[in-house]
Amino acid sequence: MNAAKRRIAVLASGRGSNLQALLDAIADGRLDADIVGVFSDKPAAPVLQRVPDALRWSRDARSYADKADYERELGDALAACAPDWIVCAGYMRILGDALVERFRGRMLNIHPSLLPKYRGLKTHARALEAGDAEHGASVHFVTPELDAGAVIAQARIPVLPGDDPESLARRVLEREHPLLVAVLQWAVSGRLNERGTTVAVDGHTLFTPLHLDCAGRLAPPGTE
Numbered sequence: 228m229n230a231a232k233r234r235i236a237v238l239a240s241g242r243g244s245n246l247q248a249l250l251d252a253i254a255d256g257r258l259d260a261d262i263v264g265v266f267s268d269k270p271a272a273p274v275l276q277r278v279p280d281a282l283r284w285s286r287d288a289r290s291y292a293d294k295a296d297y298e299r300e301l302g303d304a305l306a307a308c309a310p311d312w313i314v315c316a317g318y319m320r321i322l323g324d325a326l327v328e329r330f331r332g333r334m335l336n337i338h339p340s341l342l343p344k345y346r347g348l349k350t351h352a353r354a355l356e357a358g359d360a361e362h363g364a365s366v367h368f369v370t371p372e373l374d375a376g377a378v379i380a381q382a383r384i385p386v387l388p389g390d391d392p393e394s395l396a397r398r399v400l401e402r403e404h405p406l407l408v409a410v411l412q413w414a415v416s417g418r419l420n421e422r423g424t425t426v427a428v429d430g431h432t433l434f435t436p437l438h439l440d441c442a443g444r445l446a447p448p449g450t451e
């Protein structure tokens with residue numbers, strides 16, 4: 228692990244394909260960073276198997292009578308690996324205010340909808356139920372209010388005839404991977420800052436999210 232590189236910690240609860248996208252980007256030189264820890268609320272989560280044992284931290288969050296005790300331990304473990312950025316990648320718990328404020332401004336989340344549409348869960352089913360013509364994914368700063376943080380970038384896909392929640396989730400996930408890598412590339416390069424309820428890119432306030440183009444690059448909206 229190169230000490231000069233930016234340090235990324237990942238919170239996840241499931242299979243970890245977004246973590247794998249970061250690992251693959253690091254391995255082939257597309258992301259100049261190190262994964263310094265993977266943290267899960269589910270000790271059996273497959274995501275943990277994607278990194279060496281030394282990088283794993285997990286506790287069964289349901290075994291804690293007090294959520295604050297779990298999040299204090301999680302926060303201390305996160306702080307111990309001195310992350311520059313923390314990525315929620317399929318982390319399926321609502322983070323308490325104290326933990327969010329402890330890492331405010333360097334905690335990101337990838338969410339499977341075009342925020343502010345469909346905060347929370349079951350986003351694909353909700354987009355289909357609404358008859359949306361397009362759907363997608365967003366990367367945003369994490370704030371105490373669920374999925375309400377400043378949106379940095381989005382990837383859009385058309386909703387196709389015959390789509391069901393599963394087919395839509397698969398196609399969104401395919402776009403999540405390059406989206407998350409692209410945002411982390413900008414983050415570890417020092418180009419992103421949370422500025423209140425907005426995002427600053429290269430010191431300039433971003434009034435609408437960046438768009439992931441078909442080549443997997445971030446571009447200002449309207450240039451796709």
Ligand SMILES: Nc1nc2c(c(=O)[nH]1)N[C@@H](CN(C=O)c1ccc(C(=O)N[C@@H](CCC(=O)O)C(=O)O)cc1)CN2
Nearest residue numbers: 318319320321322336338347369370371372373374375
């Ligand atoms: N304080 C915040 N916490 C989290 C955010 C956030 O923006 N602010 N993003 C989420 C990720 N997420 C969607 O992207 C999300 C995760 C979990 C839930 C949820 O309702 N979970 C339930 C069920 C938990 C369980 O059964 O294990 C819950 O926690 O009650 C909604 C959206 C990460 N956290």
Ligand SMILES: NCC(=O)N[C@@H]1O[C@H](COP(=O)([O-])[O-])[C@@H](O)[C@H]1O
Nearest residue numbers: 241242243244245316317337338339
């Ligand atoms: N509300 C949070 C949420 O639903 N996040 C979603 O969980 C999946 C994790 O996949 P992965 O484990 O393969 O990266 C991703 O689709 C991510 O957007």
